[in-house]
Amino acid sequence: MKKNNSRIAIIGLGKTGLSVAKYLKINSKNFDVYDTRKDLFISKEIKKYINKKNIFLGNFNKNIVANYENFIISPGLKLKKDFINEIIKKNKNIETDIDIYNKENSCKTICVTGSNGKTTVTSMLEHIIAGLGKKVKAGGNIGLPALELLDQDCEYNILELSSFQLEMTRKINCIAATITNITPDHLDRHDTFNNYIKIKHKIFNNTKNIIINRDDMNILKENYKYKYTFGGNKPKNNNEFGISIKKGKKYIFHGDKELLCEDQIQLIGKHNLINACTCLCILCSLKFDVKDIVNQIKSFLPLEHRMENFYNSGKVRWINDSKATNIDSTISAINSLEENIILILGGKLKKDNYDKLNNVITNKVRQIIIYGESRDTLEEIIKEKDKVSKVINIEDAVNKAKYFAQKLIKDHKCLVYILLSPACSSYDMFESYEERGLYFKKCVLE
Structure with missing residues (x-):
C-alpha cells in the first residue's frame, strides 16, 4: 500500500474499532482497519460499514506505520507492543474514540x-x-x-x-x-x-x-x-x-x-x-x-455479575459476583455479607496481593473452594488449610458448595451464602467475567 496522508488507520476491530469505522464512514473519511486476529469473523454489521478490501488481519507489520499519518487506536491494544511504539516514535497523529x-x-x-x-x-x-x-x-x-x-x-x-x-x-x-x-x-x-x-x-x-x-x-x-x-x-x-x-x-x-x-x-x-x-x-x-x-x-436494581443474589433455596443464598476479578473486590464482597460464607475462588491470577485474603476469611468464611488455573497457588497462600477444597472447574465447585451448604445447615441451622467472587480474571476458562457468571448460574439452576 502506498503512503496516503488522507487515509486513517483504525487499529483494532472490536466494538470500539467498529464504532470508529461507522463514524468515519458517516463523515466520508477514507480508512483501513487492522486487527491481529487472523480468524476474526467478518459480520454483516462489519461489512455494512467497512469494505472487505480495507480490512487487514494478522500480525501488525511495522511497515504499516509508514503508510499513514493518522491512527485511531482501540483501548484493548497494549501500548508496549513494538507496533504502537513505532507509531509514537515516528510522531504520527494518534487519537482514540474518546x-x-x-x-x-x-x-x-x-x-x-x-x-x-x-x-x-x-x-x-x-x-x-x-x-x-x-x-x-x-x-x-x-x-x-x-x-x-x-x-x-x-x-x-x-x-x-x-x-x-x-x-x-x-x-x-x-x-x-x-x-x-x-x-x-x-x-x-x-x-x-x-x-x-x-x-x-x-x-x-x-x-x-x-x-x-x-x-x-x-x-x-x-x-x-x-x-x-x-x-x-x-x-x-x-x-x-x-x-x-x-x-x-x-x-x-x-x-x-x-x-x-x-x-x-x-x-x-x-x-x-x-x-x-x-x-x-x-x-x-x-x-x-x-x-x-x-x-x-431506592429503586435501583443490582447489576448482573455484581453481588447478584440470583437464587434462593431454603436457607441457601446463591450470589454471583463474577465481576470480582481482583482481590479487593472479593474482600468487599466478603465484608458485605454476614457469617457462614462458602467462597468460590479461582481463574487466572493477576499481579495482586492475594495474602490479604487471609485477613478476612477467619471469621465469616466457613469453606473455600478453589477452581481453575490458580488453584494450587491460592491453596499455598491461604493459611487456614482445613477450609480449602480444590476442584477442576466451576461445575465441580457448585456441587462441592451444595454439599458444604447442606452440612452447615444440618449442623448449625443457619443461613448460608454461597459466593462466587473469584478474585481472578476469567481467561483461563472463559472469554469474559460475563461468560463465567452465566455459566455459574447455569450450573446452579440446572
Missing part, C-alpha cells in the same frame, strides 16, 4: 473511572437521571461505545472509562468526574501501580466538578480543588457524604443529616452504600435535589 467524542460532543458529560464500582456508579447515575425526567445514556466501557452516544440526542451522557481507555486519551471534557477507588489492577498492562494511578488521574485533567473518595490516599494525596467527597465513614460537614451506623444498621448521611437506611436500597453491602454516596456527590455538584436523588436510588 478524543473524537470530546471534539464532537455537545451534551453534558459525566465521567466515571475506578478499580471497582465504576459500572455500578455509572448505571446508578443513568437510572437516577432518567428517573428525574432527563434524557440520558451511559456508555464507553459499558453499553454503547462513546461515539455512538453522539447520535442519542441526550441532555446527559455518562462515560465509564477504563484505564485502557484513559491511557492514550489526551484529555477528558466533562462537567463532573470521579475515581471510585484505586487498587492494584491490570498491572500486566501498566507494569507498575504508579503508572496505573497516573492513568486514572487523567480523568480530572479538564473537569468542572471533581468528586473525591476521601478514604483513598491514592486519590486524596493530589491537591485537587473539589466541592464534595464520599467515603465509608460519617461525614464531618455538608461537603461530605458517608456512612454511619445507627441501632445496628448502616445509614447514608449528608453532613449530619440522615438520608437513607441500608434496608431501603436493593443492593447488598457497604461498598454499594458508598457507590450511592458517589452518585449523590456527583449529582449534588450538578444542582440536583438531594431528596429526588435519594428516591431514585
